[in-house]
Amino acid sequence: MTDATYEFGWRKFRLDVPEPWEPAHFEGDDAKGYVRLDDVYGPRLELRWGLAYREDACDTAFEQYLKGLRRDARKKKGAGVFRREPKEVALVSAWPEGMKGRVARWSAEIDCVSAVVACSVCNRLTALRVLFAAREMRTSVARRILESFRDHTASVDAPSVWSLYRMRFEVPSRWRLAEHRFGPGYAEMRFRGPGRLLADVRRWGPAEVLLRRQSLEAWYLGQLAPGVRVEAGDLDRTEVRGDEVLSFERRPGGVAAVLGRLSRGKQARRRLALVSAGWHCASTNRLWVVDVYGASLDEAREAEWRAFCHADAEEG
């Protein structure tokens, strides 16, 4: 197992995980959900979260978890189901302010470090399980993951970090992930902000193959949402850290603007103001398109450049 790590950011959680561990399964939303990270050999880390408002939520959930483990072992009827009985360990020396956690270690057909962490600021209760193959427990890896674990953003205005599959960007904390789709060479995330704000972040790769037969300009125009008509001459060209960025703004007028404020769904997107940018990130060999829709052009323009920083997107 390599010692290199990266910051995994998902639904306001942030933690450092070994590089080969990547998200393989997602469920739920900010209030209740599940995410699992795998490496090539199987599951490595599980996070399951929900809201809990009781002060003793962490202790109760932790005791219930251990009780459940022992009950499951008894049901299996094998005397030696546990090679090492579940036992609380002081793996994390100090949890960050506002967070409380308890950690247990046990060994059966797999080795596992489990933790229950409660955040008093956002009232989220999170169960983490770091999984290892039998007799391959690496306490240092588990400690590093748990010590780096952070819930919620520092303040209401602080952006939340989304970091996975070698992409990383920041979104204002009030924005929520509405949809996502990840596939080989393609990633799409849709965020909803306050009011009518909506942002689509899309990434394709490898750019080297996609741009073999066409220019960045032709490719970008081909990726625009249905109903958006822009000529090549209307595109603005800027350079950010050596990468050419193509962009344009659309301000609906007259009847379309009124309808945009009233309608919902796909029709609304056609009638809202749009700020769009597309670029080829040479360092990661990927192509990006970020579309931000808003009730007015000013709203959409401001949201985009605060929400999605090209420099941040390049990192990782």
Place this chain on the structure above:
Amino acid sequence: MFGWIRGSKKAEAVDRATSLATRPVRNRLVKWETTEEGAVLHVPLKKMGRAKGFAAFRPAPESKDIVLDEIGGGLWARCDGEHTTADLLGWMRDRWQFSYREAEQGLTHYLRTLAKRGLVAFALPEGSGARRHGEA
């Protein structure tokens, strides 16, 4: 119909470590050439019975061509029985900067498609104990 009498066997599942150690092997009947954009496979077609009507005037093609892009072509070239599936994953990550998950998803889909069409088979590592079957 009466498979239950014989007790028909399902193919044994191959664990993840074994599937990473399998070596994809190209079908030798498929001729192929590399191009600037990737590779072209010439897949021989089954010979049909005597053609009727107007079809009799038009000779049936002996093969059909499948065009692969650079990534597909590179993978095809490495399906030589020497490279393991893990090697192919490594190549996708190093050459094309795919993440682990992206590479695994893409490669699994690609090899499964090739296997369904009978274009590749998989050599299991010695001593794996699993039966040969068409998919990784």
